[in-house]
Amino acid sequence: MIVLGLALMLAAAPGHAQMHLETRVEGLEHPWSLAFLPDGRMLVTEKPGRLRLVAADGTLSDPLAGVPEVLYSGQGGLLDVVLHPDFETNGWLYLTWSEGRPRDNTLHLGRGRLVSGALEDFETLFSATPRRRTDVHYGGRVAFLADNSLLLGIGEGFDFREQAQNPQSHFGSFVHLADDGTPLGSAFEGAAPGVFSIGHRNPQAVVVDPVTGTVYANEHGPQGGDEINVLAEGNNYGWPIASHGVDYTGALVTPFQTYAGMTDPVHVWVPSIAPAGMAIYRGDMFADWDGDLLVAALIAGDADVPSGHVRRVDLENGTVAGEEVLFGELEARIRDVRVAPDGAVWLVTDEENGRLVRVSRE
Template structure:
């Protein structure tokens, strides 16, 4: 009932004139000629690294020129939803040049989400090592999760999906499926994770999380795909159970009921729910200077609606939602705030930059 009330309030806010402080923007292509770009990480001296799902990592210079694929990238399992996923820089990148990649590895009968790290060289990654392989294997090329983010304490978060056919594993704390994993920067388990019997598990009960962002103060926001309906935005807390599949606002793709419950005691409720599904992908907390009215807002790619959703927060709750950039008419895979204060959107063959200006 509380979720229905929240959705009704948001609908009223969306309908109200002047619900948003309008920001005039212009969309411009920053980098093009990419194939299924999945993630972007900005380099401290300008430019960025961009992953392509088929398994390539490219460096883009400050002007947007796309370089040749970098060497020594780990082989990926490019099938179904699998491939090369996220790229993040170590917090000490300026000194150590460490780059982290998440990806699907293995083959049709034995695959999972992995993390490799290496030092960025002129034309390749150097000293590459795999620091994490999902310890629970699966035989489906689906639901890998694959988003990463560093916490202020220097530990690394990774989202994992439940493999589609293994949704009950999300409730098994010992399984590596349907989890937020927390590891040290070398892949080892931190001593203060919540479950001694599952030393790398930070939270559980997730379906397929593909949006992850951390505020400067350490708050962790995550969104995940629901089935038919029931996409969720969650605020992640240490040791919490987020319910899937025991509770859900969605139904099976066949139309069958997955669970009669949308809430249960001991399971963290979502902050926000999308029904029908928007297929959320990519998540950014806007902290730039170019768009003052967007400060602190969340930006979520909506694959189904081929747009971006801006979520305005107050007191840790979503108080309004605004669809943006539908004129792109493209599936937005990732959303990031750039060091220049622009918003960057990854669409199937290019990177688009959002800057102030007339629409």
């Protein structure tokens, strides 16, 4: 069920004044993703190709050695960083990045071990096919499932949107991989290795609810039509046959907002908010958010909303019941949002002087 036109609860929202926002790190160049280490440190990626350690006191390390060379162009660069669920015993961390030249490149997934401030034993595990001649719409977010396999979102490269309906291509898909990168079986006949779902435009987040196991993903629409979807193997999510958005010229991409045999989103945004990273809140610090989605937004969307912000999407028994606009006072594009082990929320701002901001309850 698609939910449209939900009222936005702005600065007057209950509890908003009790939040404490503290900038812990500055000086990052277009940071993209954040991961928490068991010892209290953090890892953060910068799109130009740097992986940095952040100490518990906010001290920023020099770039770590052993990171693969990236294509830093357009929307490409060093993207996600995710720890293996058994990181404390196996030490594996996973990166996604764009590789190649602006007119000949693709998305990669790889892993290495964090040893004494460097990545060791780094190997490329998966490369999306076919290669592309564009440097936009990569996707690149990763989430582990309960069995330690993973899902990786892959964009349709902008120029290849029709390929999002072709399971023999990785364009516009999620792929399902073992933790060593081996593609797992596909519900689509003759599919490219690992294809799990198709019909995506530019997926920007994928998260697994640790309580229910539900897999949520978001993606950019064209002009309007940003989506949150519940992912299931073998589903077709519609792009470009079904969409709530229009082309950037204002022309229709498709006359259909829904289409037989294709899975509707559980929520759409018209106009667009350009969703980025996303987290599902499970914790005690903001207990009233438990089970809700926190969605990083790069742009305003509605005229009365600050530019970059976070949308708290209120989920009630899996249904979107409302949403709240948060943290617009930062006046920055929010690239990622993560929930720390202590229940605090961390924000990553997408700027030349990017910041890590901790949000806690006062």
